[in-house]
Amino acid sequence: MKFLMGIGEGFREIRAHKFRSFLTMLGVVLGVASLLAMFALTEGIATGYREVMSQMGGLERVKVRVEPVPAHQESIRELSPGRTYKDALALRMNAPLLSWVSPELDLYLAVRRGDKAETFEVIGIEEDYLHTERHNLEYGRFLTDIDRRDHNRVCVIGRGVIERLWEDPEAVPLGESVRIGNEFFRIVGIFQRYESERDKKKRELRAKEAPPAQGPGAKTGKRSRWSTFRFKNDVVVVPITTFTTVFKNTKQAGTPDEGAELKLDDLNVQVADLNMFEEALAQIRQILMVTHRGIEDFSVETRQEMFDEMNAAMRNLHMSFGIIAGISLLVGGIGIMNIMLASISERIREIGIRRAVGARSGDIFGQIVIESTVLAALGGVAGLGAALLLMKLLVAISPVQNRPVVHMSAVIMSLTFAVGVGVLAGLYPAWRAAKLSPIEALRYE
């Protein structure tokens, strides 16, 4: 009851000094606005990061790498056949903790369509590739075991290939043929376009303004930027069997003899259950130790470290932005304290009157704290509005930035901070008001 009265008093005080209260609140408004905008912006950046991470195959993707033979096994190095196609078969048959095993061969080859030619990464793959790389097919079909069995000259291409070799980046050239190296391949499928939110917006903006520039000039500019998405878009995949028959000889020319077994350029697997991650890694190692006859010329590379680093970077970003926003909120709090001090010295007589009719010093204390909290809370709510405006403004000025993401938790946290600042800022003035002696307060002119 008294609490509600206190809130009412708080509003009455604010109404009585509108301009002063507005100026005081401004500090909190800006503090909360910057705090919330900071939360939303870093969350937007984090979302962008997570997009990239997930496009790269997520944490489940594990790569088997070729390593130099350790020194103590140097004399028996010939025993190991290296990372071969048989490794893939062995893993697929014997590692139940893996859901997909993707052996890959690759070459950078000229891809021609009419008089246009561009170099792309051409990968010989099996069906598992679709899953380990998290590809999505937009048109047509993916490569099948029949393609593999019959060594079919078919390929699935990424959107990046179309963007560079076709006039219309949105073309759907299913059934058309392209020349890869010296052989013609029929396009049977097209992957979707992979892009970040930010690139998507950029592209949409460009599409609105002018038709996208084509030709070699525009390409170089586009290609110069590294991005996970570009690697994923600029890709041509063919059946691994076709790859060996058509291209492998080309590859072997001028490279060391690789022995009888088909050596792989890449071997990626996907762990079925992240809770069994370590066990899955052990399983991979065990099986490969057998196929490599005990020679440790391989390693298992995980994304763990990379993910940890990204997360740490996000945490740091949060922290440093948070501290900056916190400081501005603190400044707002000092403003409130200042005004509350001014307000009580102008209301000493009122405090005396209240004491005379029976207010305990605790009642006075509570009243001042509630008033300052009401002030800060109002500022906080206004700050929320200001933050939303601020973010709209940011998006309007720079539409390709990562879209700010406002979480409810960030809103609650910002408001809590504002209220907390109000309470803290009220404590000292409240203590000063509460310890006034009633007589002196009454006599005060």
Next chain:
Amino acid sequence: MSLIELRDVRKIYRLGEIEIRALDGVSLEIHEGEYAAIVGPSGSGKSTLMHILGCLDRVTEGYVRIDDVDVSRAGGDRLARTRNEKIGFVFQSFNLLPRLNVLENVELPLVYSGVSRAERRSRALEAVGAVGLSDRTHNKPNQLSGGQCQRVAIARALVNNPRIILADEPTGALDSKTGRTILDLFRELSQRGHTVALVTHDANVAAEARRQIVIRDGKIV
């Protein structure tokens, strides 16, 4: 048993080396229903006595009992409760809160005794009616005349049904005609059974009361 009892009360202020004996051994009893005036020239200690009676200040030495509470040994919150429940103050300068309207001013003591909103309202209306200001309940103090302000203050003093009404120079800020009406109001309250203690330096005002307590140099004479 008397309503108020003071025994050998001393109040000593120290200003550096100088010792000021504002009250120097005051013993006093006020009974239920009495109308007493505390008179004395300025500097005689009557304001200090008033503060002690009103539980606004503590004695240096001695014993003070109000109703059944030993206020000479009570803590701050106990004093506040005693002020709230047993004492109604009327000040020379009215001491109304300028931002509250008449009714809210009168309700103020009830806020601190935790009375519900509805009951506050009805009791405040009753008190405002008793001082004849029922038609001004929603005015702010600055829209009222001095006499009306003092009536509001009296209503505020009455609203919690205190055992005693303490008035400190209640007519000091008013012209003599208005002062007259306020004094009439006090007499009426006294006749209705309220205990009233009135502090004044004005012998004419003091003459209103049935009992005169004269104080000089911190002593009752």
